[in-house]
Amino acid sequence: MIPTNYYLILSAILFGLGVVAFIFRRNIITIFMSIELMLNAVNLAFVAFSQVWNHLSGQVFVLFVIVVAAAEAAVGLGIIILIQRNRQSLNVERVDQLKL
Amino acid sequence: MNVPLIVFFALAVIAVLGAISLILQKHPIHSALSLIVVMVALAGLYLLMGAEFVAAVQIIVYGGAIMVLFVFVIMLLNAGTEERTNFSSLAKFAGLPLAVALMGCLAAAVYSSNEQVQTVAQSGAPAPTKALSAQLFQEFVYPFELTSFLILVAIVGAMVLAQRDRKESHL
Amino acid sequence: MIDTLTQKLNEHWDLIISLVKIGLLVFIVLTVNAYLTWFERKVVAHMQSRWGPHRVGPHGLLQPAADGLKFLLKEDPTPNGVDKFTYYLAPLMALALALTSIAIIPFGPDPIVIFGHKVYLGIVDLNIGLLALFAITALSVYGVALAGWSSNSKYPLLGGLRSSAQMVSYELALTMSVVGVLLMAGSFSLRDIVNVQALHADRGIFGWNIFPQILGFLCFFTAAVAETNRVPFDLPEAESELVAGFHTEYSSFKFAMFFIAEYTSMITVSSLCAIMFFGGWLSPFPTTWTFTHYLPSLILIPFGLFVIWDGIRYETIFGRIILPGVGTVITILGALLIAFPIVNEFIQGPFWLLSKIFIFLFIYVWMRGTLPRFRYDQLMSFGWKLLLPVSLANVVITATVIMLRGH
Numbered sequence: 270m271i272p273t274n275y276y277l278i279l280s281a282i283l284f285g286l287g288v289v290a291f292i293f294r295r296n297i298i299t300i301f302m303s304i305e306l307m308l309n310a311v312n313l314a315f316v317a318f319s320q321v322w323n324h325l326s327g328q329v330f331v332l333f334v335i336v337v338a339a340a341e342a343a344v345g346l347g348i349i350i351l352i353q354r355n356r357q358s359l360n361v362e363r364v365d366q367l368k369l
Numbered sequence: 370m371n372v373p374l375i376v377f378f379a380l381a382v383i384a385v386l387g388a389i390s391l392i393l394q395k396h397p398i399h400s401a402l403s404l405i406v407v408m409v410a411l412a413g414l415y416l417l418m419g420a421e422f423v424a425a426v427q428i429i430v431y432g433g434a435i436m437v438l439f440v441f442v443i444m445l446l447n448a449g450t451e452e453r454t455n456f457s458s459l460a461k462f463a464g465l466p467l468a469v470a471l472m473g474c475l476a477a478a479v480y481s482s483n484e485q486v487q488t489v490a491q492s493g494a495p496a497p498t499k500a501l502s503a504q505l506f507q508e509f510v511y512p513f514e515l516t517s518f519l520i521l522v523a524i525v526g527a528m529v530l531a532q533r534d535r536k537e538s539h540l
Numbered sequence: 541m542i543d544t545l546t547q548k549l550n551e552h553w554d555l556i557i558s559l560v561k562i563g564l565l566v567f568i569v570l571t572v573n574a575y576l577t578w579f580e581r582k583v584v585a586h587m588q589s590r591w592g593p594h595r596v597g598p599h600g601l602l603q604p605a606a607d608g609l610k611f612l613l614k615e616d617p618t619p620n621g622v623d624k625f626t627y628y629l630a631p632l633m634a635l636a637l638a639l640t641s642i643a644i645i646p647f648g649p650d651p652i653v654i655f656g657h658k659v660y661l662g663i664v665d666l667n668i669g670l671l672a673l674f675a676i677t678a679l680s681v682y683g684v685a686l687a688g689w690s691s692n693s694k695y696p697l698l699g700g701l702r703s704s705a706q707m708v709s710y711e712l713a714l715t716m717s718v719v720g721v722l723l724m725a726g727s728f729s730l731r732d733i734v735n736v737q738a739l740h741a742d743r744g745i746f747g748w749n750i751f752p753q754i755l756g757f758l759c760f761f762t763a764a765v766a767e768t769n770r771v772p773f774d775l776p777e778a779e780s781e782l783v784a785g786f787h788t789e790y791s792s793f794k795f796a797m798f799f800i801a802e803y804t805s806m807i808t809v810s811s812l813c814a815i816m817f818f819g820g821w822l823s824p825f826p827t828t829w830t831f832t833h834y835l836p837s838l839i840l841i842p843f844g845l846f847v848i849w850d851g852i853r854y855e856t857i858f859g860r861i862i863l864p865g866v867g868t869v870i871t872i873l874g875a876l877l878i879a880f881p882i883v884n885e886f887i888q889g890p891f892w893l894l895s896k897i898f899i900f901l902f903i904y905v906w907m908r909g910t911l912p913r914f915r916y917d918q919l920m921s922f923g924w925k926l927l928l929p930v931s932l933a934n935v936v937i938t939a940t941v942i943m944l945r946g947h
Binding site: 402405422429432440441 | 623625626629666667668671672674675677678679681682685686689697701704705708711726728
């Protein structure tokens with residue numbers, strides 16, 4: 270039906286686009302969203318391989334990745350709120366020094 | 370050109386367009402909406418592969434909880450459109466081709482990989498939730514408990530980080 | 541020519557019959573929505589000792605048509621400074637998601653046989669049906685949140701944030717309260733949940749899931765009322781509180797889309813309650829009492845005669861023509877059911893499901909007419925501190941009992 274490498278190529282493209290978004294965007298929240306995009310690309314690769322080898326641990330691992338991404342998003346957004354409160358800016362170029 | 374292939378290409382195009390829109394949009398909330406589109410397209414791809422529980426969890430947790438958190442934070446912090454500071458020309462002219470080169474490299478690595486991985490066809494058979502939960506609670510029970518602990522830590526951490534200063538209330 | 545047509549029909553049967561079912565179901569759901577608004581206004585009015593709409597058409601039955609016309613023809617201003625894309629996306633998203641959730645609900649057990657193909661009542665039977673419904677519920681938070689934010693105004697923003705925080709909080713209790721039913725059924729598919737209750741159909745009403753799962757049902761119904769933003773949980777959109785909450789800046793057709801989305805989710809929740817806890821299309825009488833199969837006719841014929849009698853004495857001439865006509869149609873329908881036993885047997889399942897849905901919709905409207913609304917902090921503490929622990933306790937109790945009994 271659909272060869273596995275189609276899924277893997279799509280996963281590679283999405284991962285690459287996530288890296289591009291991470292490097293080129295200046296808003297902290299958008300950078301964070303690009304991290305989520307990269308995690309999603311990796312999830313796609315996991316599920317594709319789980320189908321190839323007919324083994325369910327790929328999908329179990331995807332569940333764990335989703336859970337860890339949720340925990341990371343919660344804490345990360347808390348940090349972003351603090352950054353906004355202390356420096357009044359969400360531009361990552363203003364947050365590059367410890368001094369306020 | 371059978372129907373699963375057409376569905377795959379449609380969903381793949383939607384996912385890639387959503388990711389490109391994530392990069393190009395000026396306002397963070399439009400980027401968040403593009404990311405939701407990517408996630409729903411990926412959930413469709415998981416359904417195509419037969420991983421139905423993972424698809425449902427992807428929409429419920431990722432699309433319905435994590436992205437809601439992102440949208441809330443964008444609304445609460447009143448994140449506006451990005452200001453453009455000056456790029457160095459090197460970044461503009463070298464960055465984008467390098468990014469395309471990275472993607473090409475990854476894709477080529479996949480394409481020239483092991484023959485067996487290439488030609489195994491996706492069966493699209495539904496993965497029963499019972500088998501998945503049996504694996505989750507028997508073989509992977511330690512990681513499961515550890516992730517629940519991790520979530521507890523994240524909840525406490527997020528609450529502590531985002532709370533208002535206590536000093537203001539002791540007036 | 542006819543041969544090639546029938547051959548093409550048989551080849552693409554699934555696609556064609558799905559499209560026909562979707563069109564029919566969307567049409568039926570939108571009509572039921574319109575008359576649900578009429579029903580709500582009438583019932584709330586009678587509870588408040590007044591008449592409700594009774595001028596437009598006999599007994600106000602053409603009021604939804606008048607409202608629909610108004611929504612279509614009203615001026616549609618867009619406020620200054622809104623985020624155009626999100627402003628137009630939010631009602632679309634709300635309506636699309638609400639209508640999609642109707643596709644998963646099964647309406648009857650037996651298939652109709654058309655042209656030799658079996659056609660099941662209900663568009664699709666997913667084996668993760670319940671989970672898909674929760675996915676759609678999870679996504680519908682966006683309709684509210686984006687509507688509130690994109691309106692570029694204080695009150696909608698506050699209403700949207702409050703409403704979406706409320707929906708996210710009650711989503712947890714909603715999904716947890718259903719796990720008891722899932723443990724008993726062993727499957728996410730809605731047909732399987734009813735079929736497991738059908739195993740005890742000889743006990744009638746005692747075979748339903750409501751008696752083992754009374755706690756789960758109460759949690760589910762409360763959480764579902766909060767999810768659909770209805771009284772007593774409608775603080776974020778009530779008129780006297782935050783102007784009109786997240787849909788302040790929306791008018792005419794976009795407001796109608798939010799409206800339709802809310803009533804459609806009411807219908808979905810009512811059918812879920814009926815399917816999961818009250819046996820779906822099973823009759824409350826034991827299956828050995830076959831004389832109860834005449835109940836649909838027994839209800840339809842007196843109701844039709846009452847409508848005729850009331851219509852003859854109605855005040856306007858239009859009513860004196862229409863109402864007896866409607867009454868005659870209803871009476872003839874009831875008589876036809878007695879005349880054709882095959883149709884009567886087939887109609888039993890959908891009849892019971894539709895009556896249960898109707899009863900739940902009545903309870904929704906009844907609550908609207910009677911209960912005061914929660915304050916926002918009371919609402920949130922109720923969701924997190926009472927409903928979530930109770931639904932978790934329900935899961936633990938159900939799992940323990942199933943383990944001890946060895947099902």
